[in-house]
Amino acid sequence: MEKIAFLGLGHMGEPMARQLLPAEAALTVWNRTPAKAEALAAEGATVATDPADAVREADVVITMLAGPDAVREIADAILPALRPGTYWVEMSTVGPDTVKELAGRVPDGVTLVDAPVMGSTDKAAAGRLGILAGGDAAGVEHVLARFGPVTRTGPLGSGAALKLVVNTAVIGGVALVAEAMKLADALGLDEATARDALAAGPLSGAVARAFATDVHFGSDLAVKDVSLATRTTELPAMEAVLRHFQAAAADPDVVHEDVSRAVTHIRRDS
The missing domain is CATH 3.40.50.720 (NAD(P)-binding Rossmann-like Domain)
Known part of the structure; x- marks a missing residue:
């Protein structure tokens, strides 16, 4: 056996x-x-x-x-x-x-x-x-x-490399959705209407992940993964995303919670 x-x-x-x-x-x-x-x-x-x-x-x-x-x-x-x-x-x-x-x-x-x-x-x-x-x-x-x-x-190492690419795209997409929703908030749009419009567009997968429930990927893990990526090569957009998640992870109520909690943090505080 x-x-x-x-x-x-x-x-x-x-x-x-x-x-x-x-x-x-x-x-x-x-x-x-x-x-x-x-x-x-x-x-x-x-x-x-x-x-x-x-x-x-x-x-x-x-x-x-x-x-x-x-x-x-x-x-x-x-x-x-x-x-x-x-x-x-x-x-x-x-x-x-x-x-x-x-x-x-x-x-x-x-x-x-x-x-x-x-x-x-x-x-x-x-x-x-x-x-x-x-x-x-x-x-x-x-x-x-x-x-x-x-x-x-x-x-050997190619699996780890591809995972870094995939996670960078997912985490970046979640942050982009959060900023788009922050803009919707600033423009006084109805939240559900803005969210549905984004979900019908090319960011649909990121929208689903940004508002997911009953899953878990902590903001502290997002910081770790994006840090690995930005140390590998120059990624200006992801450096901005990293700052978003670093700020969220600094909140003890958010740090180990799913990245969907960071979306609220980005919309409110960034």
Whole structure:
């Protein structure tokens, strides 16, 4: 029986890990806050006491963490425990530079795959995420397919690179919708009328995301992703978007809430 370790049971990780429970595999999970693993344990997962314990016997290790610093910290813990033949699938949004850094650290015989996801918590729960898999993913594609359709993006790091492009466009679109609604507010337009008009135009997808409910992508994560993008190349429009989300993330009532809350913040305060 294949053994899978899943590390990181946050808003995305917990519903993703649950997709592996019906599989013909033994699932071990770990999370910094152990209470978040209780529901999965009740459904048959084994809960590890620490990251190294989680991966020691694993054939496939999956990490879904908040960002580069969290991934580096976990790497320090798990790299000495990974066995030759293990696949490490890094699914966090960390950018290609971090993936290349990790590739230089993995032990001989361990295969690193970068496979970030497209979609939010609703698609994670339904097993309908889009998986952007970079590197030698053939040996784990059957596992990744449990989360949703898999797109092979090219060499190692290309999945992380494409995810950065996708998230930059989505976050920028949400900020643009927020500013358009701020203009509608200033012009005294009815909110529903303005929103419906935008939703009928080319920004329809961004409008849907800007006003989404029952999904989660925190403003702090938007700041992290746009920061990764603007450090890569000159992006003047996204630098303005970054300032919007930095201001929203400075509000303790908004920082960890979905980016739809930042839309209200941008309309009101920016």
